[in-house]
Amino acid sequence: MYTIPYPQFDPVIFALGPLQVRWYGxxxxxxxxxxxxxxxxxxxxxxFERLGDHFDNLNMVLILCVVLGGRLGYVFFYNFSYYLAHPLEIPATWQGGMSFHGACIALIAGGLLFCRKQSLNFWKTADIYVATVPVGLFFGRIGNFINGELYGRITSTGIGMVFPGGGPLPRHPSQLYEALLEGAALFVLVWAAHKKPWKASAQNRRLWPHGSILALFLIGYGIFRIVVENFRQPDPQLGFLFTSLTMGQLLSGLMVAAGALLWIIRIRYATI
Structure with missing residues (x-):
């Protein structure tokens, strides 16, 4: 069976004594x-000068939200029973285990609280930030590929790779699928939409009001993730939830529904 050779990356770029610089980082x-x-x-x-005045502080808040939300999302969504029995391991992020859906919830909640405290337009701020998120997703999935983690399901097609920790059979390089869809394709979609002029409609409402880019991101990411989950190996501690449904697909389906609801609300009722 023909397979694409998996490039054997050294996860460490270089080391200076005990200090290691890794590709994933x-x-x-x-x-x-x-x-x-x-x-x-x-x-x-x-x-948006007012956002510029709070830019560095907001970035610190959002970085903390990514780490805390991503970790707690993994704990509650993917391995709750284990961490219920081993609560002291919850902070051990170096052992792996982060959830994008958890990070997304924390980012929205943390951003909303910060914007309210600083009297910033949350919807405008959210659109500006969310238009850049796919870039981070792209690099993150490339990091997963270099680490040989989050690989796909076994495949007999010619695009399979034998991953170091995935057994002897070829598997889908699902990390690259995610990098292309959730990263590159989603960035083109939301960035192009964010650059569109906000023309007034006949009802004197904006066709692209603040918040619509956030909604578009939620819908787009959710759909792309649902598609890629059909090729990605389910988490071993969970497997499939219902027949062939994975936790990632369930959470992404809720994400699509939330994005669609937000889109309807903002398009119908927003005036800015």
Whole structure:
């Protein structure tokens, strides 16, 4: 059976004594850096000086939300029984285990609280930030691929790879599928929509009001994740929930529903 050779990456780029610089960490740094620069660009493009005044503080809040929300999301959504029995291991993020859906919930909640406290327009701020999230997702999935983790299901097609920890049979490189869909394709979608002029409709409402880009992101990510989950290996401690439904698909379905509801509300009732 023909397979694509999996490139044997050394996870450590270089080491200086006990200090190791790893590809996975570098991918996160590149994702945060790209988001940082793109948000700064939008602050200038949309003349949102008040966000610029709180930019660094908000970034710190959002980074904490990513870490805390991602970890707690994994604990509650994917391995609750284990961490209920081993609560002292919950902070051990270095052992792996982060959930994007948990991070997304925390980001929205943390961003909303910060914007309310600082009297910032939450919907405008959310649109500016969420338009950059797919870039971070792209780099994150590349990091997963380099680590040989979160690989796909066994396949007999010619695009399979034998991953170091995935047994002797070829598997879908689902990390790359996610990088292309949840990263590159989703970025093109939300960035192009965010750049559209907000023309007034006959009812004197905006066709692209603040918050509609956040809704579009939720819908787009949810749909792409549902598709990729058909190729991704389910988490071993969970397996399939109902017949062939995975936890990722269940959470992404709720994400699509929330995005659709938000879209309807903002399009119908928002005036800015």
């Amino acid at each position: 570098l991918m996160y740094i590149l994702g945060f850096a790209a988001s940082y620069l793109l948000v700064k660009k939008q602050i200038r493009d949309f003349s």
